[in-house]
Amino acid sequence: MSFKSISGLVSCAAVCAVLAMPAGAADDHVKPMTEFAKNTVQAWIADPEVVAAVKAQNEENAGLSQADIDRLDKQWRAETKSSNRPLIDSVLGKGVSRKLKDARSDARGLVTEIFIMDNKGLNVGQSDVTSDYWQGDEAKWKKSYQAGAGAIFVDDVELDESTQTFQSQLSLPIVDPANGAVIGAVTVGVNVNELLQ
Secondary structure, three states: OOOOOHHHEEEHHHHOOOOOOOOOHHHHOHHHHHHHHHHHHHHHHHOHHHHHHHHHHHHHOOOOOHHHHHHHHHHHHHHOOOOOOHHHHHHHOOHHHHHHHHHHHHOOOOEEEEEEEOOOOEEEEEOOOOOOOEOOOOHHHHOOOOOOOOOOEEOOOEEEOOOOEEEEEEEEEEEOOOOOOEEEEEEEEEEHHHHOO
16 A cells, blocks of 8 residues: 555656755655654554554454455455445444544644554554555565564655655554564555655
């Protein structure tokens, strides 16, 4: 999943000059995003409700095969274009999704989306509908969940053509405070225009 619609994104390098964003700004976001991850996002993912939701889904999905995951992801993608959305609605209806929506809203435009994933890379909760259900094949999950406790992955800056804003994503592993084990991951979309003001 990427920022609501991956088709509306192009690289920062291709458009920085056009929108008067300094070319070096493509890297200027890393330090403030890392600080945001440490100072704010860490508290979100340490919330007992978030930890409990990830642990519960890990147990529920323990027996899923890759074929099962692919089937669920295909169902999710189809539901994004349909009014009948049982899988999407089941995730959006969770208490943890409402908590993530509130966190996005409280960020007042800085955060564009938040979603948490289980130990297979499947969505557990989210502030907004993602384009796919399985993130396990993407850098956001591999460079956070698979990187282990303490990892912070800050992705490249992209231009969202629909909003004409520069955005990036940061991803962190979610850790069970009881034993320090990595149980899932979170990805947060950040409006870089707001971040660097």
